[in-house]
Amino acid sequence: MRSLKNSKTWLFLYQEKKSSSLNDKDIILVSTPKSGTTWLKAIIFSLVNRSTFPDTKQNHPLLTTNPHVLVPFLELNLFLPSKSKLVIPNLISSSIPSNNYDSNPSLFSTHLPYVSLPESIKTSPCKLVYLCRNPKDVFISLWHFTNRLRPQNLAKNTMEESFEKFCNGVSLYGPFWDHSLGYWEVSLECPEKVLFLNYDKIKKEPFLHVKKLAEFLGFPFSLEEEANGDVARILELCSFDNLSNLVVNKSGRLSSGEENKTFFRRGEVGDWINYMTPEMAERLDSLVEKKLHGSGLEF
Numbered sequence: 029m030r031s032l033k034n035s036k037t038w039l040f041l042y043q044e045k046k047s048s049s050l051n052d053k054d055i056i057l058v059s060t061p062k063s064g065t066t067w068l069k070a071i072i073f074s075l076v077n078r079s080t081f082p083d084t085k086q087n088h089p090l091l092t093t094n095p096h097v098l099v100p101f102l103e104l105n106l107f108l109p110s111k112s113k114l115v116i117p118n119l120i121s122s123s124i125p126s127n128n129y130d131s132n133p134s135l136f137s138t139h140l141p142y143v144s145l146p147e148s149i150k151t152s153p154c155k156l157v158y159l160c161r162n163p164k165d166v167f168i169s170l171w172h173f174t175n176r177l178r179p180q181n182l183a184k185n186t187m188e189e190s191f192e193k194f195c196n197g198v199s200l201y202g203p204f205w206d207h208s209l210g211y212w213e214v215s216l217e218c219p220e221k222v223l224f225l226n227y228d229k230i231k232k233e234p235f236l237h238v239k240k241l242a243e244f245l246g247f248p249f250s251l252e253e254e255a256n257g258d259v260a261r262i263l264e265l266c267s268f269d270n271l272s273n274l275v276v277n278k279s280g281r282l283s284s285g286e287e288n289k290t291f292f293r294r295g296e297v298g299d300w301i302n303y304m305t306p307e308m309a310e311r312l313d314s315l316v317e318k319k320l321h322g323s324g325l326e327f
């Protein structure tokens with residue numbers, strides 16, 4: 029986090045002028061990388077746009093468009109292109125890269141830690157949905173992802189070296205525990221502003237958490253919708269099996285270059301057990317426990 033604050037790359041986020049405002053109803057999905065962002069982007073998009081796209085089998089944007097296109101990253105898709113001019117883009121719906129499916133309300137996402145969020149986001153009434161996941165699965169997912177993105181002529185990142193960095197808090201968006209703790213604390217202070225979600229819990233009780241999410245976002249499911257199977261249809265549309273088998277996600281690419289299929293691997297809870305030694309698991313568990321001690325946040 030300290031390095032993020034000092035980093036020139038992020039300077040423009042701090043120089044933000046008050047005039048670059050968000051619409052009050054906009055929604056920002058925040059996540060620690062590899063915690064299921066792609067999944068939650070799909071769920072939030074389908075939730076808030078369900079009256080425009082009620083049919084999840086035909087003509088639904090998610091059937092032909094990767095969730096990262098529908099819910100762009102602030103720091104990757106919106107801020108970065110204007111970085112050279114140090115101009116802060118106006119965060120209103122018209123700044124969404126054209127994808128023919130503008131959402132109402134506008135949906136954005138970010139991996140930025142709370143401490144690095146621009147003031148306009150912190151002070152605006154727009155809602156933040158935070159997603160985290162158990163750190164052992166996050167690490168394994170991240171390790172696979174970085175190796176998949178690595179040019180073929182370079183040696184793969186070893187598990188040992190990557191694990192050492194992760195445990196030392198050397199991560200692109202800051203240490204895992206600081207990231208989660210930052211949003212956890214705000215979610216306790218301002219529950220109407222930040223909803224704190226956990227991938228593992230959504231996996232366990234998807235209906236409960238999707239309904240809670242819909243309520244938080246101001247798009248609650250009516251009893252009629254529930255009886256009609258609308259929650260189930262959204263969950264099915266956004267399921268790992270469904271999304272990962274769509275042509276767009278098997279063969280497409282983001283404009284930033286990543287293949288869409290790199291965002292889909294196993295989509296399960298507990299896959300860490302197939303890769304980490306018991307010693308590694310114990311080390312990470314006790315490290316995270318120590319860092320989160322007294323906060324009430326547990327994995």
Ligand SMILES: Nc1ncnc2c1ncn2[C@@H]1O[C@H](COP(=O)(O)OS(=O)(=O)O)[C@@H](OP(=O)(O)O)[C@H]1O
Pocket residue numbers: 059060061062063064065066067165168169170172266267268269271291292293294295296299
């Ligand atoms: N629909 C759906 N359902 C459940 N799980 C899913 C889904 N889509 C992606 N995934 C899994 O999420 C992991 C990728 O995390 P992110 O989407 O956060 O990646 S990123 O930060 O946006 O790069 C990665 O987890 P691992 O399989 O453990 O590597 C993906 O497989």
